[in-house]
Amino acid sequence: MMSVWSSLVGQDAAVAQLSEAAVGARAIIAGRGGGRASDEARSMSHAWLITGPPGSGRSVAARAFAAALQCTGEEPGCGACPGCRTTMARTNADVVFAATETSIINVDTARSLVLQAQSAPSQGLWRVIVVEDADRLGESGANALLKAIEEPPEHTVWLLCAPSPEDMIATIRSRCRHLGLRIPTAAAVADLLVREGVATPDVALEAARAAQSHIGLARALARDPQMRERRRAIITAPASVRSVGEAVMAADRLLETAKTQADAQVAERNAREKAELLRQLGMEEGESATKASRTMIRQLEEDQKRRSKRALTDA
Numbered sequence: 001m002m003s004v005w006s007s008l009v010g011q012d013a014a015v016a017q018l019s020e021a022a023v024g025a026r027a028i029i030a031g032r033g034g035g036r037a038s039d040e041a042r043s044m045s046h047a048w049l050i051t052g053p054p055g056s057g058r059s060v061a062a063r064a065f066a067a068a069l070q071c072t073g074e075e076p077g078c079g080a081c082p083g084c085r086t087t088m089a090r091t092n093a094d095v096v097f098a099a100t101e102t103s104i105i106n107v108d109t110a111r112s113l114v115l116q117a118q119s120a121p122s123q124g125l126w127r128v129i130v131v132e133d134a135d136r137l138g139e140s141g142a143n144a145l146l147k148a149i150e151e152p153p154e155h156t157v158w159l160l161c162a163p164s165p166e167d168m169i170a171t172i173r174s175r176c177r178h179l180g181l182r183i184p185t186a187a188a189v190a191d192l193l194v195r196e197g198v199a200t201p202d203v204a205l206e207a208a209r210a211a212q213s214h215i216g217l218a219r220a221l222a223r224d225p226q227m228r229e230r231r232r233a234i235i236t237a238p239a240s241v242r243s244v245g246e247a248v249m250a251a252d253r254l255l256e257t258a259k260t261q262a263d264a265q266v267a268e269r270n271a272r273e274k275a276e277l278l279r280q281l282g283m284e285e286g287e288s289a290t291k292a293s294r295t296m297i298r299q300l301e302e303d304q305k306r307r308s309k310r311a312l313t314d315a
Contacts, residue, residue: 110137189215
């Protein structure tokens with residue numbers, strides 16, 4: 001069984017810092033019985049800001065650290081104990097993962113996270129709140145989180161992920177311990193894809209290079225030949241530009257490629273979600289809907305439109 005840190009590619013310094021903090025977290029737990037926590041506890045913080053370029057593994061690092069905090073094995077992050085396994089599978093009741101498929105995390109979601117942060121752990125050692133797209137918090141949402149981060153319960157840890165420290169408001173940034181990640185090498189990403197059984201070494205290296213070491217994108221490229229072809233068109237487009245007119249035409253082609261990429265990313269999921277909703281409503285495709293059913297279908301369609309907009313923006 002591999003440790004939870006094995007999925008963090010090319011981040012040795014970050015792994016060392018998070019491992020030390022996980023040891024410190026155990027010292028804090030031990031000190032709650034009445035004794036004083038050891039000096040090791042000083043490496044731990046109740047709030048972390050994990051930053052790095054897209055594809056550097058911010059959410060991967062946050063999940064691994066959350067698992068190490070819940071770990072009951074000999075070394076934090078063993079990967080084998082129930083705390084590690086359930087957290088890595090996103091099924092641990094004491095670890096809340098928050099992300100958005102739209103352009104913003106609204107204030108209602110932020111307030112819900114604050115409320116969940118007040119609850120004591122039900123079975124684990126900590127209540128961990130992981131905000132994977134913290135840079136997408138609106139001003140109201142960020143302010144809602146601020147109070148909870150300023151005065152957290154002793155059992156709660158916040159893990160905020162963003163591309164850079166400047167993407168967070170200064171008041172939150174100043175209350176978090178910062179951990180910066182870097183882009184791994186293409187060879188390291190390719191090795192990960194091969195270990196995961198995603199692709200052969202040649203395809204894995206091609207995908208990693210085309211993705212510029214973005215791990216998630218490299219994984220998707222390795223699995224989808226058509227996506228690799230679209231990516232190749234994007235990368236080679238500048239080589240064909242010799243004039244302003246050609247630049248305009250190349251830009252138009254890039255936009256069409258991005259639209260195709262975004263549509264391919266969401267189309268299958270959208271169809272699956274709609275089919276599942278119709279099944280739950282006891283309806284067939286094309287069947288007239290009741291007023292209540294129309295409301296639910298319209299809400300799903302609006303959610304899917306927001307997701308499609310986000311996918312196009314990202315592409």
